[in-house]
Amino acid sequence: MILQTMPIKDEFVSAKIKLMEERCRKNGLSLTIQRRAILENLSSRKDHPTADQIYAAIQDRVAGVSRTTVYRVLETFVQLGLAQKISNPEAKARFDADTTRHHHAACVSCEKVLDIDPSILPDIDLSKADLKGFQVFDCSVVAIGLCSDCSANGVSRSYQIN
Amino acid sequence: MILQTMPIKDEFVSAKIKLMEERCRKNGLSLTIQRRAILENLSSRKDHPTADQIYAAIQDRVAGVSRTTVYRVLETFVQLGLAQKISNPEAKARFDADTTRHHHAACVSCEKVLDIDPSILPDIDLSKADLKGFQVFDCSVVAIGLCSDCSANGVSRSYQIN
DNA sequence: GTTAATGCAAAGCATTTGCACACGT
């Protein structure tokens, strides 16, 4: 008999799953194994994956899962406030289970998206700002540049400085 | 004989065109009517258009222009520092002829992208920030929310607050 | 049992690429 090692889920992941259960019940949505697997994967990683990266990661856990389901489930999570779509310069949606206000740095070379420690940035308070009627739900800083790995590999900026 | 009204180009547009001429010459690139028309269109509008919106707008001026050319020319402009690709939550590239550091507000309903007056936000100084070797070329604030038009039309937030 | 979710296949957009022809210098 094969005994599989069960990875110890960290606090964040299990709290997230609980929150999902709560919000699904409240909204009459089913608790499917796909939703569990997708949220568990998303919330345990810090690389702001694309839908496709999550799809690749859960294949072995949920046999026969489809890409379509991953897209649909992620969209549901955004609606339920369990995840956010993050703004980035690529033409690909990236997701983050951390829905608190924080910031991202996107590498123009390898397209990695990293978190920026919020403490190094000033608080952005848009509450007093005159945005001509624009209602802000959320806001974040997106930094564009080169990550340390790419700089180390000799990649340098390919476009003109203004 | 029909006399067409020639719109008076504003300062910004003509300066931009001059800069393009300069940078194209410096880099051995040709000054084509397509490049002129695309930059003239992009720099005269404030709505951060997609490649396709520019394509639609220049059709009557440059008969037979292709979508492919618009994509290629915009990419060239980014390389030359004449335009920037802006980060937004859609899976579509949007362009801005204003390459100075400024900020954007994206409407989740109509997908309009508006400029935020830079004076209402604190200066974001990443120079002292410990970004673990990440070299920042540029950074901007992206606010996500509802524009005044959509709020007025009764659209309200469709997703959960965290 | 009912309603909602999934999987599949196909369609839909945005964007890119290869190649022959046309244009700018």
Added chain:
DNA sequence: ACGTGTGCAAATGCTTTGCATTAAC
């Protein structure tokens, strides 16, 4: 003339949709 740029058509990549089947409550 030469090299670069353009247009076309096809390909690619990400995402969405319609519909029949399956699973959750």
